[in-house]
Amino acid sequence: xxxxxxxxxxxxxxxxxxxxxxxxxxxxxxxxxxxxxxxxxxxxxxxxxxxxxxxxxxxxxxxxxxxxxxxxxxxxxxxxxxxxxxxxxxxxxxxxxxxxxxxxxxxxxxxxxxxxxxxxxxxxxxxxxxxxxxxxxxxxxxxxxxxxxxxxxxxxxxxxxxxxxxxxxxxxxxxxxxxxxxxxxxxxxxxxxxxxxxxxxxxxxxxxxxxxxxxxxxxxxxxxxxxxxxxxxxxxxxxxxxxxxxxxxxxxxxxxxxxxxxxxxxxxxxxxxxxxxxxxxxxxxxxx
Numbered sequence: 001x002x003x004x005x006x007x008x009x010x011x012x013x014x015x016x017x018x019x020x021x022x023x024x025x026x027x028x029x030x031x032x033x034x035x036x037x038x039x040x041x042x043x044x045x046x047x048x049x050x051x052x053x054x055x056x057x058x059x060x061x062x063x064x065x066x067x068x069x070x071x072x073x074x075x076x077x078x079x080x081x082x083x084x085x086x087x088x089x090x091x092x093x094x095x096x097x098x099x100x101x102x103x104x105x106x107x108x109x110x111x112x113x114x115x116x117x118x119x120x121x122x123x124x125x126x127x128x129x130x131x132x133x134x135x136x137x138x139x140x141x142x143x144x145x146x147x148x149x150x151x152x153x154x155x156x157x158x159x160x161x162x163x164x165x166x167x168x169x170x171x172x173x174x175x176x177x178x179x180x181x182x183x184x185x186x187x188x189x190x191x192x193x194x195x196x197x198x199x200x201x202x203x204x205x206x207x208x209x210x211x212x213x214x215x216x217x218x219x220x221x222x223x224x225x226x227x228x229x230x231x232x233x234x235x236x237x238x239x240x241x242x243x244x245x246x247x248x249x250x251x252x253x254x255x256x257x258x259x260x261x262x263x264x265x266x267x268x269x270x271x272x273x274x275x276x277x278x279x280x281x282x283x284x285x286x287x288x
Contacts, residue, residue, distance in 0.1 A: 004048030007055065014059040021063035021194055022056060023187055024049065027096070030142045034093035045096035053107055062114045063194045065187055066104060069097045070122045070244060079211070080247035083203045101203070108201035115199040117190045122176035122207035122246050124183050126266040127273035134273030136280025148218060149270055152227040153278035159229055161214055163236035168243060172214035176207035176245035179261035179269070189257040207246030208259040217263060224267035
């Protein structure tokens with residue numbers, strides 16, 4: 001494992017093996033942390049990507065799948081979000097994703113030998129069905145599902161729900177959650193697409209195309225786990241959007257990919273992982 005900003009280490013890897021393509025996941029992703037430490041995010045995410053692209057080009061590897069994010073839509077005025085929506089970002093993390101997308105477009109425009117697919121993830125959740133691989137965030141989770149999971153296993157007392165007066169089915173915010181296995185399959189579909197001629201630089205949403213409210217996800221997790229999730233209701237967080245979900249028609253049409261799993265399977269697999277690994281990859285004594 002190397003830091004993408006370490007050009008010498010990256011050069012050694014590309015010199016030792018011939019790669020057909022690269023899937024670029026490496027980046028910092030906590031929205032709140034990015035607001036507090038913007039230079040850390042710009043340094044890591046942008047410089048790491050620029051170094052990677054330069055080393056790839058030097059070694060003749062010009063096929064890339066980049067993990068972008070639905071954060072590049074900012075707070076959309078309508079749903080579902082299509083790939084043609086105007087782009088903006090409400091925080092430094094989102095701006096790094098948006099900037100990297102623009103870098104990729106510019107690189108491909110300058111050198112048509114490049115083939116680049118930008119995948120805009122919506123809200124990945126769940127775990128591998130085996131229960132061997134799951135999400136174990138350090139510190140306080142930034143995302144809904146890991147927080148629900150930690151409440152269910154007794155690591156945290158309650159889930160705080162921010163905003164209960166939105167114009168939604170139950171007053172809570174709505175997002176598009178996608179099973180991590182579906183997300184992985186989307187990357188395989190993208191790699192296969194890179195084998196075609198004249199790809200250019202193209203973008204696809206990876207989501208289910210369906211919105212799920214916070215309370216709907218809580219109820220589904222309670223059903224899957226048999227545990228009650230205590231709730232603390234709080235006011236809206238500044239900048240939180242009411243409803244965000246994807247249009248997935250382009251990915252279905254061009255990648256021949258469609259999400260197979262719904263929130264019941266997401267919660268089932270997340271609970272399977274959590275119940276077998278209540279302290280994630282650590283122990284009760286490890287720092288939370």
